[in-house]
Amino acid sequence: MSPSPRFPSLLGPACALLLALAGCASGDEMDPGIRQDTPPQRTCAVDQDCPSAAFFFCDTAVARCAPACRTPDDCRAARRGEYALPECDSSPLGCQCDFNRCLPGVCAADSDCPGEKVCRDGACVNPPDVHEADACEVTPDVVVGRPGMSVAFTVWARTREGAPLVPHAGATWRSLAPAVAGEGTGLSATFVLGVPGEERDAVEARVGSATCRARVTVLPADVPVGGVRVLVVDELTGRPVPLATVAASSLLGSVTASTVTGPQGAAWVAAVGEVGLSVFHPDYGYLTLARHDATAARDVRVALRRNPLDRAGGVAGTFNRGTEPEASAQSLRLGVAGLSVPGLPAELSPEALLGPEREVEVSIGTSRRRLKLPSGAGVWLAGSSAMSVRAPGVAGVCDESPDGELEPEAAVRAGACGTRAAWALQGELPLRELPLNALEPGTDPLLLLGHMVPGSPRFTSTVRRDTRFSLAPTPVGASGTPDLDAVKYSQDVSFEEGGVRLAFPFAVRVPELPRYRGAYLDRAYVLATVAAPGRGLVPLGLGGAPNVSPADPNTDKDARLSDAGLVLVRMAPAHGGLEGQPYRLVVAATSGTARDDASSAVATTTLVADLPALDFDPTGSRPVDLHAGFLAIPEGARYNFDPAAYQGLAGRQFLADVDTRASLVRVVFTDRAGRRWTVLADPDQVREGLRVPLPPATVADRTYWGDATGSRARLQVEVLTVGGFTAKDRLGPSRLAAADGPGLEHTGTLTRAVSSLDVGRPAVTWLFPELEGQRLIRGSAVRVRVTGFRVGSGTGADGHVRLSLQGGSGCAGTVLLGDEDVSQGQGEVELRLPVACSGTGVTLTAELADTEGRPLRPPVAAVRGVDIP
Incomplete structure (x- = not known):
């Protein structure tokens, strides 16, 4: 099969949605888990080139004979005889028969391992020595609250070399001050705030000889009547936010009282009954509690998120280039990388999730492709130089300033650093095995990946749990908007080694899909993650399915599974220091309408479900049931x-x-x-x-x-x-x-x-005339593009394009209305100028109008000056 001219160029949107859902992070090697020292070591082009068709097949990705199977017994010495596989017979996990391939087993939890062994990086090993812990970190490391508030703390431990350490027994926890009460053992412990007092070390975790602490401030319990105490903290660091304006407003929206928070982030504002309670700070997103009952709830704690584009930075990463293939076995390697995203992914801007687009060149056969990919994605031929990536990060905490310009605490309070889990999903697909629809224009790349990855054992996950990075003020472009192309990524991370195979295929039963604009959402994606406290969600795998044949409430039937509505997923176990943290599935459904219709909004509905354990179930006989349905799209808002x-x-x-x-x-x-x-x-x-x-x-x-x-x-x-x-x-x-x-x-x-x-937001831009001061002939047709607004006069339409003319001769006072999209959903509207209109300096004002022809309020307009001789 010849390579697709479109498939690589479609990977950018795929990676984009992967990162927008996950929020993202890390770097390790991409070893697919097929041991290359397994005999026989020979090249092949077809299965018949291998010594036994019963026990081997030709892996076309690398042109090598690989162990074949139909059942797990086919991987054992008793069945294979002279073709026995030492890695299957000597390992306590044996081998899995993973889509007809014998692959070494991978553990997902300590309970998968025999005796006293524990599961680390997918393998059963001796428990790590707790005395190897050289440093640790408590998250959250700063807490401000009132008496009675309950806080769950987690500890991360590291060795002297900085490698993550997950001790079998966790940590020993104790209280250091009357500000908190509690104790415990394990990776986490819960404490209750007690005696009011200033910030102090109050919670301690001990891992071996390493100790780390959290600082706690407890505010007085009493709040004066006649108003509300508002405590304002940074959502991602727990630090108090001073100098924030707190305002109470009437139900009609006018401000009735305001004040400013002090050093502890608290302020009292006069308010009774139902009010709007708002917090404003120039460095943070504003937050309003609408119609808050200030009489019944007089003590409030709000968390603000920093402005996502004020500062930018992250890490620069390198993928595994892959093995050098035989000339007859070209394969395409794909990589997606990022930094974990804490909280709701929607809190981030798309730019902060994906990074800016870049143009790259990929050589495939005798041709070269110029592709546009987000900075966190890479596509290259196996054996050639792997693409580097840039992963944007979100401000947080750091125990050392990555760039050394600020003290750690000063960097945290300035939003100049962060520590997240860096991650990468990498793999390769033989060019000859790409599906036929990869050649078709308009193919959804995420659906293609979501279908291919679950059926392939050649994808791995890499995690770098404690990745620190710095953020600097974002450069501003000539238009006054952030220039993300100019951002520097000064910290490096490697994804070349340490990968764990996506060894767990299983099915997820996707609930009935809701409708948007009268049609069912036409695609669903499943992102498999691990939730890391203080870091965020870390993607470990994915799956996807369309909903087009037929377009009904269920995703289309996958030929590998028994029924419609099932999506095959493949994921890696928690690794890279995330062992013991909970697994979480993010199941999202969306519509491709926004790609094809300039007037359409982006509609997405998502379910989040805990995954108690990983299951090796390639046939989907035990599908995961989410026990909940999707929420309806709020399209009437x-x-x-x-x-x-x-x-x-x-x-x-x-x-x-x-x-x-x-x-x-x-x-x-x-x-x-x-x-x-x-x-x-x-x-x-x-x-x-x-x-x-x-x-x-x-x-x-x-x-x-x-x-x-x-x-x-x-x-x-x-x-x-x-x-x-x-x-x-x-x-x-x-x-x-x-x-x-x-x-x-x-x-x-x-x-x-x-x-x-x-x-x-609705917008109108000029397509023709293209330039200010351009010369037109009399009676010219002019064209504008409208986005975020449905042009038309029928049911469901938002209104018209209103073109008004000023200046010249026979022009002034002319108003034209256009309500037809002449570009098949691309939002292009054409209007023809009056033949009688001429002159120099004629002003054309295109603005959006409602269905009765009245300009929108506030106005949405674009102005162009022209000369009409």
């Missing part, structure tokens, strides 16, 4: 960006009819610098309609784009089930933000379902 009543909504009012199983709604505005304002509300409140408050006079309003015309910001609506699906388990904004509650910083960990609609 509406917001009035104008301060006055407009289109049936009051000024700055948000209204949506959301799924009744939801417990929290997040309305997220993002300006052109990537800075956000998130409004948290109870689902009942958004069904009734709520007002987004006006910010204090000295605070920038991030519901607007931040340009000279005052256009609207990007809008995303997220509907979440937090805590659980039963009514008694659901957690709403009031409970999450309560001073003695679970904490808003744990929303990501506690979320079980998310349905989101990334509405974006």
Whole structure:
């Protein structure tokens, strides 16, 4: 089969969705787990070139004979005789018959290993010596709260060489001050805040001779009546946020009182009854608790996330180049890498998840391809130079400043460093085995990967758990927006060694898919992860399936499985120091409509489920059941960006009819610098309609784009089930933000379902005339492109393109309306100028208008000056 001209160029979006779902991290070797010293060591082109067709097949990826099987017994000496495999007979894990290949077994938990052995990096080994621990780290390392607040702490240990160490017995925990009460043993322990006091070392973990501590501040329990105490902390570091403006507002949105947080991050603001309670800080995303009951809940703890694009950085990584193949066995190697993402992945900007796109060249046969890939993805021929990657990171904590410019604590408080788990998924696919649809334009690359990876044993996972990096102020481009192409990645990480095979194929039963714009979502993806406290979710594997034949509530039937609605997944066990941490499945369904329709929003619905144990089940006979259904897409959500009543909504009012199983709604505005304002509300409140408050006079309003015309910001609506699906388990904004509650910083960990609609922002841009001052002939057709807005006059349409002319002769006062997309969903609208219009300096203003032809408020317009002789 000739190589696909399109397949490599489609890998970028695949990697993008992988990273957007996961949030991401690390570097190890990509050894597929096929021992190359297994006899016979011979090359092949077909199975008949191998010594026994019953016990070997030709692995076309490397043109080598590999052990074959139909059942696990086919891998054992009793069956193979002279073709026995020492790695299968001498290992306590034996071999797995993995899609007809004999591959050494991989453990997933200590219980998989015999006797006193433990599972580390997928192998059964002697328990690590706890005395090898040279350093450790407690997470969270800083806590601020009130008496009675419960906090779970986790410890990470390292050897003198900096390698992660997971001791069999964990750590010994103790309290150092009356500020906390508790003790325990293991990798984690829970303490309860007690006696109020200033910040001090209060919790200690001991691993061998290494000790590490967490600092705790306990605020007084009493809160003066007539107002609310608001404690503001950094979501990802636990540090208090001083100098944040806390404002209370009426239900109509006007500010009634405001104050500023002190050194401990706390402030008292006058408020009674239902109010909007907002926190503003220029370095962080704004946060509003809509219609908060200030009389019943007078002690609140909110967590802010730093502006995602103010600082940028991360790590530069290198993949494993792969084995040198025979000339007849060319294979394509694929790699995706990143840094783990803590909390809700939606908190990050797409740019911070993926990195900027880059153009790379790949030689395939006699041809060369110029591809656009995100910076965390690579594609190359096995044996040739592997591509390097850049993985963006999210600010957090560090026990040493990676660039050495700041003291560690100063770097943490400035958002200038972080420690995450670096990860990589790598593998290779023989060019001759690429599916036929890889040649077809429009193929979804993530679906292709999601189908190929579960059936291939040649993919591995690499994790570097304690990867430190620095972040510097993001360069700003000429347009005033962040220039991510200019960001430097000063820390290096290698993904060339230490990989663990994705040794566990199994099936997941995907619930019925919801609809968007009247059609069922047409694809589903499963991301298999491990949840690392203080680090975030780390991807360990994936799977995917379309929903097109037929387009119904179930994903299409996979020929390898028994029924529709099942998705085959392949993943690696927790490794690289993450052993003992919980596995988690992220199952997402989305639609390709946004790719093909410029007016469409991005609709995604996601379920998150714990995975108690890994199962080797390549036939999918024991599918994982999520025991929950997807939340419906909130496609009817509406917001009035104008301060006055407009289109049936009051000024700055948000209204949506959301799924009744939801417990929290997040309305997220993002300006052109990537800075956000998130409004948290109870689902009942958004069904009734709520007002987004006006910010204090000295605070920038991030519901607007931040340009000279005052256009609207990007809008995303997220509907979440937090805590659980039963009514008694659901957690709403009031409970999450309560001073003695679970904490808003744990929303990501506690979320079980998310349905989101990334509405974006409507925009109109000029296609022709292309240049300012361009000369046109009389009666010319002009063309604009519209995005985020459905042009038309029928049901479901948003409105028209309104073209007004000024200046010249026979031009002034002319208004034209266009409501037809002439580009098959690409949002291009064409209008023809009047033949009588001529002159120099004619101004053409294209703006979006509602269905009655009235300009939108705030306006969405593009202006072009032309000469018409």
